[in-house]
Amino acid sequence: MSILEMGKVVLKNLFNKPVTERYPFVKKEYPSGARGKVNIDPAKCIYCGICQRKCPTAAIVTTKEPKVWTIDRMRCISCNACVEVCPKKCLVLDVMYSPCSAKQGTDSFRP
Numbered sequence: 001m002s003i004l005e006m007g008k009v010v011l012k013n014l015f016n017k018p019v020t021e022r023y024p025f026v027k028k029e030y031p032s033g034a035r036g037k038v039n040i041d042p043a044k045c046i047y048c049g050i051c052q053r054k055c056p057t058a059a060i061v062t063t064k065e066p067k068v069w070t071i072d073r074m075r076c077i078s079c080n081a082c083v084e085v086c087p088k089k090c091l092v093l094d095v096m097y098s099p100c101s102a103k104q105g106t107d108s109f110r111p
């Protein structure tokens with residue numbers, strides 16, 4: 001690349017908007033239909049275990065006594081199978097992803 005060509009590139013980049021975004025100051029908008037994390041409304045759940053049986057990665061564990069619905073987020077592949085089979089429609093696949101943290105592994109919900 002000649003000095004002249006390089007100069008053009010430098011000038012162009014000096015006056016154009018940056019292609020990168022200033023995260024976390026500028027939050028990313030997730031596109032609609034993006035597959036993020038599974039959320040549950042524990043008040044509607046009847047702890048039938050259908051979602052657990054349909055989950056291809058064994059990410060969900062439910063128990064009737066005590067009533068606990070648990071998801072291992074590191075195993076979940078956001079396939080939506082649990083959301084589709086839930087008879088009480090208490091699961092949703094949120095567009096947001098789980099934040100990275102040491103606590104990210106498993107989330108438990110009770111009524």
Ligand code: SF4
Binds near residue numbers: 047050051069
């Ligand atoms: S299928 Fe729905 S109602 Fe049944 S345990 Fe799963 S979340 Fe609860």
Ligand code: SF4
Binds near residue numbers: 038056058079
């Ligand atoms: S979205 Fe798929 S992988 Fe994730 S918990 Fe539901 S069934 Fe399992």
